[in-house]
Amino acid sequence: xxxxxxxxxxxxxxxxxxxxxxxxxxxxxxxxxxxxxxxxxxxxxxxxxxxxxxxxxxxxxxxxxxxxxxxxxxxxxxxxxxxxxxxxxxxxxxxxxxxxxxxxxxxxxxxxxxxxxxxxxxxxxxxxxxxxxxxxxxxxxxxxxxxxxxxxxxxxxxxxxxxxxxxxxxxxxxxxxxxxxxxxxxxxxxxxxxxxxxxxxxxxxxxxxxxxxxxxxxxxxxxxxxxxxxxxxxxxxxxxxxxxxxxxxxxxxxxxxxxxxxxxxxxxxxxxxxxxxxxxxxxxxxxxxxxxxxxxxxxxxxxxxxxxxxxxxxxxxxxxxxxxxxxxxxxxxxxxxxxxxxxxxxxxxxxxxxxxxxxxxxxxxxxxxxxxxxxxxxxxxxxxxxxxxxxxxxxxxxxxxxxxxxxxxxxxxxxxxxxxxxxxxxxxxxxxxxxxxxxxxxxxxxxxxxxxxxxxxxxxxxxxxxxxxxxxxxxxxxxxxxxxxxxxxxxxxxxxxxxxxxxxxxxxxxxxxxxxxxxxxx
Amino acid sequence: xxxxxxxxxxxxxxxxxxxxxxxxxxxxxxxxxxxxxxxxxxxxxxxxxxxxxxxxxxxxxxxxxxxxxxxxxxxxxxxxxxxxxxxxxxxxxxxxxxxxxxxxxxxxxxxxxxxxxxxxxxxxxxxxxxxxxxxxxxxxxxxxxxxxxxxxxxxxxxxxxxxxxxxxxxxxxxxxxxxxxxxxxxxxxxxxxxxxxxxxxxxxxxxxxxxxxxxxxxxxxxxxxxxxxxxxxxxxxxxxxxxxxxxxxxxxxxxxx
Numbered sequence: 001x002x003x004x005x006x007x008x009x010x011x012x013x014x015x016x017x018x019x020x021x022x023x024x025x026x027x028x029x030x031x032x033x034x035x036x037x038x039x040x041x042x043x044x045x046x047x048x049x050x051x052x053x054x055x056x057x058x059x060x061x062x063x064x065x066x067x068x069x070x071x072x073x074x075x076x077x078x079x080x081x082x083x084x085x086x087x088x089x090x091x092x093x094x095x096x097x098x099x100x101x102x103x104x105x106x107x108x109x110x111x112x113x114x115x116x117x118x119x120x121x122x123x124x125x126x127x128x129x130x131x132x133x134x135x136x137x138x139x140x141x142x143x144x145x146x147x148x149x150x151x152x153x154x155x156x157x158x159x160x161x162x163x164x165x166x167x168x169x170x171x172x173x174x175x176x177x178x179x180x181x182x183x184x185x186x187x188x189x190x191x192x193x194x195x196x197x198x199x200x201x202x203x204x205x206x207x208x209x210x211x212x213x214x215x216x217x218x219x220x221x222x223x224x225x226x227x228x229x230x231x232x233x234x235x236x237x238x239x240x241x242x243x244x245x246x247x248x249x250x251x252x253x254x255x256x257x258x259x260x261x262x263x264x265x266x267x268x269x270x271x272x273x274x275x276x277x278x279x280x281x282x283x284x285x286x287x288x289x290x291x292x293x294x295x296x297x298x299x300x301x302x303x304x305x306x307x308x309x310x311x312x313x314x315x316x317x318x319x320x321x322x323x324x325x326x327x328x329x330x331x332x333x334x335x336x337x338x339x340x341x342x343x344x345x346x347x348x349x350x351x352x353x354x355x356x357x358x359x360x361x362x363x364x365x366x367x368x369x370x371x372x373x374x375x376x377x378x379x380x381x382x383x384x385x386x387x388x389x390x391x392x393x394x395x396x397x398x399x400x401x402x403x404x405x406x407x408x409x410x411x412x413x414x415x416x417x418x419x420x421x422x423x424x425x426x427x428x429x430x431x432x433x434x435x436x437x438x439x440x441x442x443x444x445x446x447x448x449x450x451x452x453x454x455x456x457x458x459x460x461x462x463x464x465x466x467x468x469x470x471x472x473x474x475x476x477x478x479x480x481x482x483x484x485x486x487x488x489x490x491x492x493x494x495x496x497x498x499x500x501x502x503x504x505x506x507x508x509x510x511x512x513x514x515x516x517x518x519x520x521x522x
Numbered sequence: 523x524x525x526x527x528x529x530x531x532x533x534x535x536x537x538x539x540x541x542x543x544x545x546x547x548x549x550x551x552x553x554x555x556x557x558x559x560x561x562x563x564x565x566x567x568x569x570x571x572x573x574x575x576x577x578x579x580x581x582x583x584x585x586x587x588x589x590x591x592x593x594x595x596x597x598x599x600x601x602x603x604x605x606x607x608x609x610x611x612x613x614x615x616x617x618x619x620x621x622x623x624x625x626x627x628x629x630x631x632x633x634x635x636x637x638x639x640x641x642x643x644x645x646x647x648x649x650x651x652x653x654x655x656x657x658x659x660x661x662x663x664x665x666x667x668x669x670x671x672x673x674x675x676x677x678x679x680x681x682x683x684x685x686x687x688x689x690x691x692x693x694x695x696x697x698x699x700x701x702x703x704x705x706x707x708x709x710x711x712x713x714x715x716x717x718x719x720x721x722x723x724x725x726x727x728x729x730x731x732x733x734x735x736x737x738x739x740x741x742x743x744x745x746x747x748x749x750x751x752x753x754x755x756x757x758x759x760x761x762x763x764x765x766x767x768x769x770x771x772x773x774x775x776x777x778x779x
Contacts, residue, residue, distance in 0.1 A: 151579070153575075517579055520574065520581065
């Protein structure tokens with residue numbers, strides 16, 4: 001054990017990089033440690049001018065509501081200024097077999113009865129004249145009809161159905177920036193790093209900047225995006241590529257105007273499988289964001305662009321004048337995220353692909369963990385780093401598993417992209433083991449033992465049973481009491497969906513009202 | 523089905539209305555939105571809370587008339603049992619409807635005074651005339667017109683008032699649990715009132731601002747009006763059993779001091 005000789009508290013935090021990762025982290029830490037003076041924590045964010053955000057992370061998870069609330073912004077301001085819309089889950093089209101009616105939902109609301117007992121086996125046992133999501137989640141019909149998750153009278157951040165947002169990252173970042181600087185006392189510096197300097201133990205001591213200034217800190221947070229300036233370049237922490245599991249490595253992205261001012265704003269992310277990947281379709285209040293995530297081993301850039309144009313044409317979107325942008329994706333994550341006095345958050349730590357919108361939620365979880373683990377002094381940092389590294393390694397691995405699940409369950413045969421995705425050697429051992437277990441046992445809480453799983457058993461149930469996976473639970477593990485409960489819950493779910501559908505307005509209508517009147521805080 | 527038609531001195535010259543009976547058709551509500559200018563008169567009988575408008579989510583002052591949906595404890599078989607009737611009910615069955623505007627007009631449409639012609643109390647024989655023989659509006663109709671303008675400007679005033687209160691965190695939700703004399707209970711949802719503690723600790727400058735805008739006066743009218751919750755419970759108990767009883771846990775205790 002190294003000698004303990006540095007009992008100085010961690011008082012100066014320097015966040016390097018000002019995208020979503022930098023400003024979310026700044027907001028979470030600054031609201032958590034509000035004292036700035038002699039006894040407080042100073043938080044500085046340094047970024048270079050004019051680095052455009054990557055901006056494909058336009059989908060979020062419901063955790064974002066608690067995060068925004070903690071940071072202390074108003075939901076009304078956020079919705080108005082970031083052109084944000086309500087997201088109630090994801091709709092997957094053509095993933096299972098590619099046929100016309102092939103669609104299912106992964107809603108944010110948990111399946112009925114989820115807190116007490118696993119009703120999935122009873123749904124499987126039943127006639128199944130209604131899909132898993134529509135049987136056990138009242139939210140699926142709300143998604144289907146592009147309804148809002150709340151009423152104009154529902155207070156900020158509260159919902160009648162669980163929800164997150166679609167947002168314009170290009171507006172979200174300046175929105176957070178303003179709030180962090182004006183309300184939370186975050187210091188903000190525009191400058192560029194020239195060199196990174198270490199002390200005799202190997203900690204980062206300071207950054208030498210282009211302006212001639214030196215920026216020192218007790219803790220450095222690397223939010224430099226794919227450049228990964230501190231954790232990658234300086235510390236040389238290896239990058240673990242995951243392309244052997246998740247094949248997609250490129251995307252064409254485009255902003256699409258609504259065909260009319262009355263066109264519905266979908267309250268789900270639409271994900272449509274195509275020949276060599278999938279197309280995202282996200283509705284903001286002002287425009288849609290659409291893109292094709294593809295694997296360049298299976299389709300050329302030109303052919304992919306052609307497919308994306310066809311997708312738009314099928315939707316009735318005039319694609320002629322649109323400006324398509326190519327994005328490189330390098331799926332994988334670092335071997336460690338916290339090394340010595342430096343921790344990586346966001347793309348510098350890793351990125352997989354936009355499926356299931358895990359990028360922003362990983363930023364939120366990282367920021368929250370840093371806040372929760374922030375050690376009392378430098379001596380305690382290795383322990384915090386150890387816990388952080390173990391936790392986030394686990395989270396990245398589970399996300400890989402969950403994303404892979406979508407691909408391997410597909411029965412599409414239109415390209416080798418899909419058949420290769422089913423090859424045993426591309427499937428992580430951890431996932432393969434679970435899949436075998438789930439042949440006779442529906443996913444349940446015990447399968448995911450961590451306190452905060454990114455994707456819980458509920459998410460696995462929605463994907464597995466949405467895509468026609470069959471769990472053959474032996475009769476000995478089932479009983480009549482739960483069978484009756486399942487029947488009752490399914491009926492209740494249907495009734496509740498009807499009641500809610502009758503009182504909720506469309507996503508577009510509510511967003512227009514929020515723009516005009518705002519939501520109340522209480 | 524209501525049939526709101528813009529009034530016209532030609533087409534509607536001979537119409538008559540029995541206002542006292544007509545408004546009773548619209549009185550089966552337990553909450554009615556009110557405007558600050560009525561507060562002094564409402565104070566005699568009604569507790570004035572805030573509710574959220576289902577259309578725009580904004581707080582609006584509202585008088586509580588009963589505890590169950592559609593229950594108006596001021597309504598007896600043939601009359602309204604209080605000296606003052608809230609304007610929103612008095613004006614029935616009249617309404618303002620937007621005038622069909624020419625397509626290029628993007629501005630706020632003009633409003634026309636309209637009457638619900640489906641009301642059985644609108645006919646040609648009994649009651650108040652709307653127009654004189656020469657087509658000029660009668661005193662009665664003029665009175666209705668000014669009531670409608672008061673409601674329009676009053677509603678704007680009310681929204682400005684509640685917006686400012688909400689900004690200052692002076693509105694808070696209130697849960698009222700009441701047990702009636704027959705042991706039945708009710709829990710009122712969706713009601714808000716003045717956050718008395720926040721008002722007490724409001725900085726002097728903001729207090730002065732509230733005073734200068736008349737808001738302070740309105741606030742105190744509302745706070746004082748809450749004493750009528752007990753009276754309303756008593757009305758209900760009288761109906762239930764012919765005896766009076768105090769609300770459970772004393773709603774009176776929860777009133778702002």
